[in-house]
Amino acid sequence: MPVIQLQQIHRDFQVGDQIVHALDDINLQIDAGDYLSIMGPSGSGKSTLLNLIGLLDRATSGHYILNGQDVTALSDTEQAITRNKTIGFVFQSFHLVPRLSAAANVELPLMLAGMSVEERRSKVAQALEALHLSDRAEHKPDQLSGGQRQRVAIARATVTEPAVLLADEPTGNLDRKSGLDVMAILETLNDRGITLIVVTHDAALGQRARRQLHMLDGRIHREEQEG
């Protein structure tokens, strides 16, 4: 069963008196456990598509079915809860809260879910352990390297055990080696069953995915399947 189904999705932006079609009739099915990369020139709508899948944005028209449920018309709170449970985000600029320790950053989604403190503590410890960050738990983001920061962000994105992991240029702010490390981590998570969608400019990184979408002017211009 597909975890994500997009049907005739349009996303228009009003800029001045002009309408920008950031997404123009997108139809897409993504199966659970898939590994998908989205590539394309700047402004082609990659981030818009990812935000829409992540329920951070709403389509102007069309239907979005997530885990068999039509989420297009969910209320703000219902969307927030769904986002919290089923989706993990990894951003190019990490988006760690600077005043919070690595552990506290990882704890945030569990706190928002209303989980008890003991339960949170063990989950956070596990997530940090899985990313080899246990000895950095009490470090603040500015005491960590870029690669470590992105690993904290991945720990935070996965601590809720989401079905879908969305990464918008996760290696964009990293040097080549840390970038490859991060990709390897994401792929390991995918091997364990998480649905992974990565937006990237880097063709070499993009080609590692089983499905590769190329976008142009808000449309899926081309799709390649590996193997």
Add this chain to the structure above:
Amino acid sequence: MRLFGLDVLRFAWGALVGYPSRALLMLLAMSIGVASVVMLTALGEGARSYVRGEFASLGTNLLTVIPGRSETGGFSPSTLMGETPRDLTLADAQALTRSYSVHRVAPLNVGSAEVSRKGRVRDTVILGATHDMLALRRWQIMQGKFLPKIRWNRAMPVAVIGNKVREELFGTEPALGQWLRIGDRRFRVIGIMGSEGRSIGVDVEETVYIPVASAQQLFNTSSLFRILVEARSRNSLPAVEQYIIKTLQTRHQGVKDVTVITQDAVLLTFDKIIGALTYSVGGIAAISLMVAGILIMNVMLVAVSQRTAEIGLLKALGADHRQILSMFVGEALLLSSLGAGAGLIIGELGSLALRQAFPVLPAHAPLWATAAAMGVALGTGALFSLLPARRAAALDPVTALSRR
């Protein structure tokens, strides 16, 4: 509720500690507001108990008879001024002594005259009084004797002078038994009043006391300023009041043209005045709390724009409208309660300092004022953080996240 109150507090605390100068600024504003409410109302209460104490020292069985009828029968500023339809006389005062319930009667005349001695001159309040005045007002004589026990209508060239008057006229020379001049008449000094006799309305040390008949001659009048009547007991006060009004009505051809003021009435009026003063001063201080609230709003607005990316992130992690709202309101509430707490401590310390500096003013903030100050502080904190919190909750997560 998906977010525990404790988590909101912990998160808010982290945010405060994360931006210490912002937090300190808001804390300062809040605590100044609360502290000023506490201290100013404490001062007001202090003044109130001071006045109460003064009246108690005056003697609670005291009635004051003044010429003129006040409409309310109570006490009003115009009755204090004593606009006179018919004068009170020494004979009136004499008539009031003829009741068992009346303990003492003191006719009183007040004026101002030049007091001089060997070229030293000074304008002084002259009090025409009688022997009983000393006991009635619970005064103490410092040296010599008070005015002699003589018939009230008998003038006599003797004077009791306040200690400050003595200092100015006699310096280091002995004053007892010496002569001085009041207006164009000569008086012999028979006693000196010290400071123990401090009392409302009269600065005992700055006054010169002469027999009431002498004062009437000096000021060329046959009327009295007022008559003080001391009842034998507190219970007999109403009866004495009626007795005074009746007696003087009979003496004044059936016209009720005097006002009898009880200490209670005066005290009540002072109480009201000071109470109103305390309220208004407290109210002004409460306005500073509002100002603090507006400051909180502005600082929180800045915080929201500073933390846009953080808010976007929280939304991406699954925070809904309500959670963001409660986080920011919680932060403001935490701040204002810390500020209010600090202000309470500062205010109480300030009141303590006031009590130490002015022991006569027992400055204790009343409970209602403290409670109101805390309430207003928390209320403004919550109210004024609502707008910034709403703005935060309404942020579009995509835009918020893309802003760095």
